[in-house]
Amino acid sequence: MPGIELGTFCMQHMCSTIEPQPLPDGQDMSITDVATSLLRTEETFSACLARINSVVLQPLLQSGSLENLKLFLLLNDHFHVLWNLTEENYRTLQKTLSTLESASIQDIYLVWKADLFLDTYIQYFSTFASCTVVQGFDHAARKKSEIWKQHKQSLQQFLTDFSPNTSIVVALHTILNKPFRDHLQQYSLIFSKLKETSSQYPEKEVVTEAAEQFGKLQSFISQALDEACLTRSLWKSLGHKFVDALCVPNRRLLEDSRNLTAFPSTGRSDRILLFDDILVLIQGSGFQSFDLKLVWVDTTSKDVGKHALRIVTPEEEFFILAKDPKAQAVWQWKLNQAVRQVLNGKRDFPLWGKAGEGRDPPACRCFKFTFRAEGRFKNAVYDGEWCLSKPHGKGTLTWLDGRNYVGDFKEGLEHGFGICLIPRVSEDRYDCYKCHWREGKMSGYGICEYGNDMVYKGYFKENMRQGFGILENPSSADHPFKYTGHWDNDKKSGYGIWDDKEKGERYIGMWHEGQRHGPGIVVMQSGVCYQRTFHLDKMVGSGTLILEDDCVYEGHFSGDLTFVGKGKLTFPNGFVLEGTFTNKSSQVTQTRRILDASGELQDDAVTKVQLGHEEFPVERRWEGLYSQFLEFIHSGGQAEMEESFMGFHVQTSKELRKSQEYLFCHSGTEEVPGKVDFLEELIEHQEEEVLQGFLQQALMSSLHPLGKLLKALTVAFQATYSGIGANKHLLTMAQAEVKHYARKIWEFYRALLHLALEVRGQLAADDLEQSDLDGLRIILPLILPSVYPELSMLYMLYHEKEDDHYCQGIVDLSLLPDVKLLEFLDIQKQLWPLKDLKLTSNQRRSLVKDRCFLSAIECLQKLITTVDPREKLDILQKTYEEIEKTISRVLEKEYNPPMDDLLPLLTYVVTRARIQHLGAEIHLIRDLMDPANEGGMYDFLLTALESCYALIRNEIRQSWHVPHNS
Structure with missing residues (x-):
C-alpha cells in the first residue's frame, strides 16, 4: 500500500480491531x-x-x-x-x-x-x-x-x-x-x-x-x-506561512468553516478555524488568532442578525454568519464548549463531555492579556478578572513606562478602589495614588504620596483635586507647609487654612486659583495676628492688626506690618492714637482715653477683639465636607460607595494587600468586624431613651458614616485652631464652628434616618418633618471630646488675664488658715464644721485646714475632669449638695442655705479647691450649656460660681491684700 495516504488510511483502517480471544462462556464463571x-x-x-x-x-x-x-x-x-x-x-x-x-x-x-x-x-x-x-x-x-x-x-x-x-x-x-x-x-x-x-x-x-x-x-x-x-x-492544505505560525503539536482543529459553512462579517472570502485553544480568522494572506480564554459568544446582543453569532474579545468584535439555524447552533455549541474546556484547563472525558458538562462557559474569568490596539492601554499588560471581554473586578495593569495600577475595574475601566504608581520624569521615584476611581479617572476620596514627599489626602474629580483636601509638605522638606481646605480644578479655591511652617505663620481665609483672594486672617507664632482683604495674593484696603502686647491697629499697613496711611492705634490701657502714619513718623491728629463709670480704663474691648466671625460664616466654611456626606445620602447610603464619599477608615481588600503590600493605605487601629447595616441600626435606636447612647457609639466609630464625618470635621478644626491657631482672637469663630458641627451632624442623622425608613418602606408623608428633640442638646456633648483640647485652650487664652487675677487672689487667700478664712468670708460661726473635730487649740490650726468642707472641695475639683457642660453642671450641683449635707450635719437638722450664706460658703470651697483657669471653665459652660437650663437650678448655681470667681478675682484681691507673712 505504498500509494495510500496516511489520512485516508486512518479513516479506513485505524478504527478496525483485531478479533480478541473469547472468554469462556457461562453464567457460573x-x-x-x-x-x-x-x-x-x-x-x-x-x-x-x-x-x-x-x-x-x-x-x-x-x-x-x-x-x-x-x-x-x-x-x-x-x-x-x-x-x-x-x-x-x-x-x-x-x-x-x-x-x-x-x-x-x-x-x-x-x-x-x-x-x-x-x-x-x-x-x-x-x-x-x-x-x-x-x-x-x-x-x-x-x-x-x-x-x-x-x-x-x-x-x-x-x-x-x-x-x-x-x-x-x-x-x-x-x-x-x-x-x-x-x-x-x-x-x-x-x-x-x-x-x-x-x-x-x-x-x-x-x-x-x-x-x-x-x-x-x-x-x-x-x-x-x-x-x-x-x-x-x-496543515497539509495550508501554506507554510500559516503552518509555521499556527502548527503546535497539541493543538487540534475542532471546526472549519469550509466543512460547516460560516464566514465572518468582514467578508465571504474569509475562513474561520476553531481550534481547542484559539479561534483563527484567515483573511487573504494574513490571519488573526484569538485566545479562547478571552473569547465570548454574546447571544444577548440586540445587534445580532439572522443566523449570526457575535464574538467579542478584548480588542476585537465581529460576527460569525452561518448559512442556516443548524450551522449557527453547531458553531455556538462548539465555541462555548471549546472555551469552557480551555478555561477548565483540560479536555472533556470523553472529548465532547457528558450531559452535565455541556453548560456554557462563565462570563467572568481571570486571565493575563497584553493590549496592542491604539489607546490608553496600548502595550499595557492586564492580569486579573474579566467579564464579557473587558477587565471587570480585581486586576493589575502594568505599562511599559513603569506605570502600574492595582485595584477594581468595571466594564474595561478603573472603577472602585485602586492603587496607581506613576514614575516621575528623570527621577528614580514614583507618585503613588491610593484612590477611588470612576470610569477610568480618580473620583472620590484618595491618598496621594508624591515622589517629592508631598502627601495629599482628600477628594478628586476626573483626576483633579476637587472639594475638601489636605496637602502637606513634610518638615524635612525645603519649604514645609500644610494646606487644609477646598480645591477646584486642582487649585486651592474657597475656604482654606495654610500653614507656612518655615515662617511660623498661618493663613485662615479665602482662596482663588491657588492664591489668597478675599478676606483672610494671618496668625503668627509670635502672637501677632491681622485680618485683611487679599487680591491675587496681595493685601488691599485697610485691616485690623493686633500686636503681641494687645495693641489694636485699624487701618492701612504694609506687608512687614508697618503702619502706613490713616489708622487708629488703641493701647491695652484704653488710650487711642488716631492719625496718619508713615514709615518715618506719625502725624497724630487726636489723642483720647476711654474710661468706664468708675473712672478706670476700659480695656476689655481692646484685648478681646474677635476676628473672622462675620467674614467667614460657619455655613460656608467646610462645604466640601458636608457636600460629600449629602452626596452619600443621595446615593442611597450604599455600603460599597461609603469609602469613596467618606474616606479611608477601613482596611482595603485582601486582594489588594496581597498584590502590593507596600502600597497599603493607613486605616486606623480598629478591627474591621462583619459589615453592619447602619440603616437598620438607625431604625432600631431612634427612641429618645436609647438615641444618645447609640449616637455616641456611632460618632466614636471610624466605621460609621457619622463617625467618619466627625473625624473629618475634627481634622479641619485642629488645622484651624491648634498650634499657631491657638489665638484668643479666634475664640468666637471656634465656638460658632463647634455649635454648627453639632447642628449639621444632627441634620445628617435625621437625613440618614429618613433614608432608612424610606428604604424599609415605613416612611409616611409627614414623617420626620418635625422633631421634638433638640439636636444641639443631644449632639454637642458627644462631639466636644473631639474638639475640647483646642477649644479649651482658646478659652484659657481668652480669659488669661482674668484668671491671672483670680489665681493671685487664690494664692493670697490660701495663706490664711481655715478659721481666719471663715472669719474673713464672714461665714456664720454656727455653720462652721469645726465641732466635728475633737481637737485642742494647738492642733486646730494644722488639721482643720484639711478637713473643713473637704467633701465639697473634692467634688468641685472634679470640674476639670470632664468636657461636657452638662456634666460640669452636675458636679457643681453635687458640690452644693455636699455643702448642704455638711451644714445639716453641723446644725443637726435639714438646712437650705440662702444666697447670703451660700455665696461665702461656696467662695470658701472654691478657694480651697484651687482650680486653675476657673474663668475659662465657667465661660465654656455658660456658652455651651443647654439653653433649656437657663433660669433653673443649674443657672442659679452657675451664677453663684461666677459671683465667687468675681469676688476672688476683683473685690477680695483689691479690697484686702493678705500679707505673705500672715
Whole structure:
C-alpha cells in the first residue's frame, strides 16, 4: 500500500480491531476464572509491548528529527509507564492466583487502579495524536530509511492483515496504535464478565464505574485520533506561512468553516478555524488568532442578525454568519464548549463531555492579556478578572513606562478602589495614588504620596483635586507647609487654612486659583495676628492688626506690618492714637482715653477683639465636607460607595494587600468586624431613651458614616485652631464652628434616618418633618471630646488675664488658715464644721485646714475632669449638695442655705479647691450649656460660681491684700 495516504488510511483502517480471544462462556464463571483470563491477556500484551519497543520505538528515537525528538521521547516515556503498569497488573494477578484458592474483586489490580490505567492511556494516545498532527512518523520514515529497512520484516509481522508493500509510515502508525486499542477492547470484555460475576458482591458499584470509564476511554481515543487526522489534513492544505505560525503539536482543529459553512462579517472570502485553544480568522494572506480564554459568544446582543453569532474579545468584535439555524447552533455549541474546556484547563472525558458538562462557559474569568490596539492601554499588560471581554473586578495593569495600577475595574475601566504608581520624569521615584476611581479617572476620596514627599489626602474629580483636601509638605522638606481646605480644578479655591511652617505663620481665609483672594486672617507664632482683604495674593484696603502686647491697629499697613496711611492705634490701657502714619513718623491728629463709670480704663474691648466671625460664616466654611456626606445620602447610603464619599477608615481588600503590600493605605487601629447595616441600626435606636447612647457609639466609630464625618470635621478644626491657631482672637469663630458641627451632624442623622425608613418602606408623608428633640442638646456633648483640647485652650487664652487675677487672689487667700478664712468670708460661726473635730487649740490650726468642707472641695475639683457642660453642671450641683449635707450635719437638722450664706460658703470651697483657669471653665459652660437650663437650678448655681470667681478675682484681691507673712 505504498500509494495510500496516511489520512485516508486512518479513516479506513485505524478504527478496525483485531478479533480478541473469547472468554469462556457461562453464567457460573467465577472471579477466579476472570482473573485467570486477565492474566493471560496481560502476559500476551506485555510480550507484544516488548517487541514494539525493540522493533519500533528504539529505531524511532534514532530516526527522529530534532523538531520531533521531544515528542518521541515523551511518547517513549508514556509507553514505558503503560508497559510497567501492565507488568504490575500481571505480577499482582500471578501472585494472587498462586497463593489463594479463589480470587476476589479486591485482588484485581485493574479494578482498584482504574484511574491510573485510564490516565496512562490518555497520556499515551494524546502524545501519539500529537505525533500524527505534526507528521512525525512521515519525517521519521524519510529521515533514516536505512534503519527501517533493517526492521522491515519484523514490521510486516505486525501487519499480517495488509499487503507486504505497506509503507513504513502506515506501519509505524498502526503498530503504535492498534495493539493498544485491541487490548482496551479485551479490558472491556473482562469488565463485562466481572459485572456479571460481581452482581452479588458489595464491590459491584466499583466495577460498574470502572467499566463505564474504560468505555469512555475508547470513545476518547477514537475522537482524539479523528481530531488528529483532521488537524493533520488541515496543515497539509495550508501554506507554510500559516503552518509555521499556527502548527503546535497539541493543538487540534475542532471546526472549519469550509466543512460547516460560516464566514465572518468582514467578508465571504474569509475562513474561520476553531481550534481547542484559539479561534483563527484567515483573511487573504494574513490571519488573526484569538485566545479562547478571552473569547465570548454574546447571544444577548440586540445587534445580532439572522443566523449570526457575535464574538467579542478584548480588542476585537465581529460576527460569525452561518448559512442556516443548524450551522449557527453547531458553531455556538462548539465555541462555548471549546472555551469552557480551555478555561477548565483540560479536555472533556470523553472529548465532547457528558450531559452535565455541556453548560456554557462563565462570563467572568481571570486571565493575563497584553493590549496592542491604539489607546490608553496600548502595550499595557492586564492580569486579573474579566467579564464579557473587558477587565471587570480585581486586576493589575502594568505599562511599559513603569506605570502600574492595582485595584477594581468595571466594564474595561478603573472603577472602585485602586492603587496607581506613576514614575516621575528623570527621577528614580514614583507618585503613588491610593484612590477611588470612576470610569477610568480618580473620583472620590484618595491618598496621594508624591515622589517629592508631598502627601495629599482628600477628594478628586476626573483626576483633579476637587472639594475638601489636605496637602502637606513634610518638615524635612525645603519649604514645609500644610494646606487644609477646598480645591477646584486642582487649585486651592474657597475656604482654606495654610500653614507656612518655615515662617511660623498661618493663613485662615479665602482662596482663588491657588492664591489668597478675599478676606483672610494671618496668625503668627509670635502672637501677632491681622485680618485683611487679599487680591491675587496681595493685601488691599485697610485691616485690623493686633500686636503681641494687645495693641489694636485699624487701618492701612504694609506687608512687614508697618503702619502706613490713616489708622487708629488703641493701647491695652484704653488710650487711642488716631492719625496718619508713615514709615518715618506719625502725624497724630487726636489723642483720647476711654474710661468706664468708675473712672478706670476700659480695656476689655481692646484685648478681646474677635476676628473672622462675620467674614467667614460657619455655613460656608467646610462645604466640601458636608457636600460629600449629602452626596452619600443621595446615593442611597450604599455600603460599597461609603469609602469613596467618606474616606479611608477601613482596611482595603485582601486582594489588594496581597498584590502590593507596600502600597497599603493607613486605616486606623480598629478591627474591621462583619459589615453592619447602619440603616437598620438607625431604625432600631431612634427612641429618645436609647438615641444618645447609640449616637455616641456611632460618632466614636471610624466605621460609621457619622463617625467618619466627625473625624473629618475634627481634622479641619485642629488645622484651624491648634498650634499657631491657638489665638484668643479666634475664640468666637471656634465656638460658632463647634455649635454648627453639632447642628449639621444632627441634620445628617435625621437625613440618614429618613433614608432608612424610606428604604424599609415605613416612611409616611409627614414623617420626620418635625422633631421634638433638640439636636444641639443631644449632639454637642458627644462631639466636644473631639474638639475640647483646642477649644479649651482658646478659652484659657481668652480669659488669661482674668484668671491671672483670680489665681493671685487664690494664692493670697490660701495663706490664711481655715478659721481666719471663715472669719474673713464672714461665714456664720454656727455653720462652721469645726465641732466635728475633737481637737485642742494647738492642733486646730494644722488639721482643720484639711478637713473643713473637704467633701465639697473634692467634688468641685472634679470640674476639670470632664468636657461636657452638662456634666460640669452636675458636679457643681453635687458640690452644693455636699455643702448642704455638711451644714445639716453641723446644725443637726435639714438646712437650705440662702444666697447670703451660700455665696461665702461656696467662695470658701472654691478657694480651697484651687482650680486653675476657673474663668475659662465657667465661660465654656455658660456658652455651651443647654439653653433649656437657663433660669433653673443649674443657672442659679452657675451664677453663684461666677459671683465667687468675681469676688476672688476683683473685690477680695483689691479690697484686702493678705500679707505673705500672715
